[in-house]
Amino acid sequence: MSYQVLARKYRPKSFDTLVGQEHVVRALTHALEQQRLHHAYLFTGTRGVGKTTLSRILAKSFNCETGITANPCGVCDACVAIDAGRFVDYIEMDAASNRGVDEMASLLEQAIYAPSNARFKVYMIDEVHMLTNHAFNAMLKTLEEPPEHVKFILATTDPQKIPVTVLSRCLQFNLKQMPPGHIVDHLENILGQEHIEFEQPALRLLAQGAHGSMRDALSLTDQAIAYAAGKVSLDAVQGMLGALDQSYLIRLLDALAENNGKALLDVADEMAARSLSYKSALQDLGTLLHQLAIAQMVPAAVADDLPEREQVLRLANVFNKEEVQLFYQIAVHGRNELALAPDEYAGFSMTLLRMLAFRPVDGGVLTQSGGTGISPAPRPGNGMPSAPVRGTVPATPAAPAASVKTAAVNAASAQQNVTNLITPAAANLSAASVAAPTVTGGVPAAKPMSPAMAALAAARAASAKAGSTTKPAAAKQEHDATALVTSSVPVPPVPPVASAFPAPVSAEAITPVVAQPVAPTAESAPVRTPTTARAAQEMEPVGMDDMPPPWDDDVWQASTSAPESATSPIPARNFQQASAVESAPSVAVSEAPAVVVPAVTTVANVEPASMDRTLWSGPVPELAWDGNWPVLAASLPVRGVAQQLAQQSELIHCRQDGNAFVFELRVPLSTLLSAGSVDKLSAALSERFSKNVRVESKIGAVELTANAKAVADREVRQQQAEQAIQNDSFVQTLMREFGATIVTGSVRPV
Template identity: 40%
Template sequence: MSYQVLARKWRPRTFEDMVGQEHVLQALIHALESQRLHHAYLFTGTRGVGKTTIGRLLARCLNCETGVTPNPCGECSSCQEIQEGRFVDLIEIDAASRTGVDDMRELTDNVQYSPTRGRYKVYLIDEVHMLTNQSFNAFLKTLEEPPEHVKFLLATTDPQKLPVTVLSRCLQFNLKRMTPEHIAGHLRHVLGAEEIPFEEPALWLLARAADGSMRDALSLTDQAIAFGNQKLSASDVSNMLGTIDQRDIERIVNALVEGDGPALLAEISRISDFAPDYSVILADLLSLFHRVTMEQVVPGSADNALGDAEQVQALARKLSAEDAQLFYQSALIGRKDLTITPDARMGFEMTLLRMLAFRPGADRREPPAISSGGQSAASEPRDEPDPAPTPPQEPAAQIESKQPEPQPPQSGPATDVAAEQAQESSEVPAQPEPEPESQDEAPPLADEDASWLASLDAQAGATAEYEENYPLSDEAPVAEESAPEVAAEPAVQPAPAPEPAFAEPQPEPEPAAEAAPEAEGEFVWHRDFRSLGIIGMPGNLASHGAMSRDGDLITLTIDEGYARLLNSRHEEKILAALRNRFGDSIQLRTEQGNPGPHTPAAYEERQRKARQKAAEASIHQDSVVKSIVERFEARVVEDSIRPAETRPETSRR
């Protein structure tokens, strides 16, 4: 006898043999028991979920010689003929190959004849959505009012293509996709009956590859048995499918969790020998991190749909919520980028390296800088890299004018000379200016501004006033040597490069309650917090807290909203920074409560508002800005004003 494939050999013979379609079977069984039978049934669902099988079982239930029953005997001639596919009153039609209107007219002409052998003449039309509109129109009347001895069983994978006039004439049953658990359980039963040895991970690989289709799962199992020489091992099934098994996924994730870069690269190199589909691997990682997050947010929600519930629960305890979110998002973006990378392995490798490198709390290693002596600057011992001095910046603002702006002439040395000559030969004398105490020349005006203002009007008063340095605030140091008082007149300092026309705005001083304890050299929590070097989420959470110290015990009071996000890893990083500053004997205690106004975050917000207010005042008080506003009916766009960045001490000298 020739070999019969598993998908046909293990086709269900009763409703009890069906797997995973209980919602459909329950309705059909109750209808058969109560004899409430409809004349047309429509079964929808993806391939291999049992649409045709249910149709044949229903035909047996209707034509069993013992009567209409949900439990056909399987021994009478009608049951056996239907089982063997040779029952004359079961007419199976493939609508994909018989789409013409003539085929449908032939069917409707034969409907009127009584059944030859059975109780009912059953028409089983597969892929009914392939019929043409003309065929549907010829079929509608018969479908709505067939003879009493006729039952129509329609099956389709695409019900959206059916006319609503057909849908309204049928009882519709949607068959669900098979879950991996259902498929793995059925394969376990089949292989046990077939006496085929198997490994449990191999069943889950086949169940996931079947993608909801039991027929596909049985066909893949046939192929795997042949591939593995009458046995199913996870490695053989993985090689056959071109995927990796769950143990490989576990090794990759463990390397990520442990931060073990060499082990991660070694695992990537090992699995690349199997030429896997890297997109499928990333999809498996996405599914895993999704279920890990569900387990973290709702403990106990991890199911065993993929046979890895224990691994998911262990990872949920070991992996932080931040890491799980980062890994999920990196895998999602990496899977999308695989289509545009030059090499699939390269894209997969970069995705995993991103997970490793940008994990919260990972070391940030800068590339070594080569010094002038030819040695790497990274090799020289140093405490912390000094920030590069930033050049002073002036407050920026946009001015809108109702008149068109004159085009400034081309800048250059000649333009500066012309501007100076225009100032000296002006008919209207400028307002007398007090002589500055310093004998050094004032910094020259920017080329474009000088030439533009010189062409606006012959008056030199505003231009001369613009050329003088705008007086700096009392707190802004201008040079190492002592400078004269600037309350009544502007101070001029020698400078090799032009200084900005606007004064650098300084933040308003802190209230006396805060400024009193801030003695020189004393650590003040809200003022000196950034010097601790706490970065990332721990730094963000700690900046919203207030610190108090009692000997070696430091208490950090954090608002309840931020305290809920604090975990043991965050506390370890905060404690390490405090010990680095105050000594190894420091202990840390965190508590929920009202931190008050003296937190680093609140302090920095007050500083920002003060700088913004000073910048706006500097713009509005500037004489040149006032002149432009008055002459051109312009206005200052306040939203565009940005305060100048604070200059480091080294750049002020």
């Protein structure tokens, strides 16, 4: 007798012996016991999960001589014939090879006849999604209302390709993939019956290679028995499947733990010498990292029969949880990117080096260590708190911006505050953080924050108080004497806390251009700084949210009126401080001299316009044109670079040269003359005037262009729209009764 493969020899013959599909078995068993029989069943799932097996068991349940039952006897003629595949009234049809409408019509013609020696005629159509649309349409009516003696069982691996009209006529059961544990148990049972020696790790490897298919697992087991000459061992299965020895992965993780880049590349070179698959290596590395994460989070879930259990538990204590999660993500992405790498070795080695380069270290400090990789700062073990690393600022409870200004009790602490806050900003914020000043008088020190954060927090508080009642005299003295910080990053305001001082006082925001503090003198200690009327008028009705950002120099300069007096110690762009000073009465300060920060104004070097500003003006009677070049340029039917050439150039001269008219243009950029834009513009002008027009150009600064005219028109319409909103009676009512404000820049003309 010829050898019968394990997948056929041990095919389940009843619902009790079916593995891994309990949810389907339960539904079918209850339906058979209650005699609630449907006329069409659809089994879906990947290959080798039991679709054909279920259909045969269900056919035996329908036609068993003992009656319709969920437990067919398996010994009657009908059960034996169905198991042997020779039952007349059980027809298995492969839709992949019988997919046309003719085959389906022939099957349906036979369906009207009663079964020969059975209770039901069962049609099992495998891979039903392969049928053509005409074949599906031909079977719809019969599938919906078949004869009482006909049952349809459909099976497919791709239910998405089946028309919904067919799905709605069937009871659908989705067969799930086999878990590795179920496969291992089933293989143990079969190998025990076959009296074949095996190793438990080898069966686990076979279950992983089957990828959820029981038939694939049995086929691989057949192959392993032949490969190992009768004994299924781990070494034999690894050699047969080309699986990676786990010792390579353990060495890789040990090298990562030691931050040894050379050891990582040595392992990669050894794998290359043995022609091992790097894609499989990254897949197995991801599996090992997954086991490490389980060992760290749920130690009890680590399988006792795991071959590398001791190594997994050891490495789980070596790495932090964040490191394992990062390594897993890098391994998964590296496996997907192997096809994009120059070669698999480069992709694999770069993945390992990426783990080394982006390894998280407490405090974010990494130091170079010779040629062995990167040596991190000492790390605590799992579950231990991290110690602060040198160069960083430990977290402290939040403190209000008001407590920062309490350092103005004496002149020395005020000057030290300014030095601590301004110096890092002058160095382009190169320091990681600035330590909080120590405050005397029983007031706790403020939370250390960057100068930018402290400045804007203080500026928001000052803006909120700009329109309120007059400040107390003592608070005003502190306010005008020592509150100087810089700001360029928006942060939310910090709520005040209880203080030993009479009233909280906020620091004022100044210009981002910062210089070193100058020692105060009698002449350089003004009580208050005069500001322009325009700045005070603009800042009084609006809040801090309406101010332009401090880094937008153009907006600040546009919003500033005439320069301040040379004796003014505060820059004219400091609208917020100026407004706050104007809103308070003048108070002489003698206790704490003011710290003067000289303003530095930087003007961009702009190339002056061409000295030859002679432009064309006047009409051109020969062309019936009024000579307005910006209007003409905006109306020409050109696109792309030619359109930019027309709208960003100005007309120097228009003359007639024989039968042609020459338009001499001044162009700001030479790039506008590329891509044939001059020819396109000449063609558009020729079509516009119905005469031969030639365009000549020269490079130079321009002023009177169509683009400049459009910008000017937009500005006029914007001013008109803003004025209309300001004069609207309803808006004025909202501002007067509810304190509403108009957000600058939110008004758009229609």
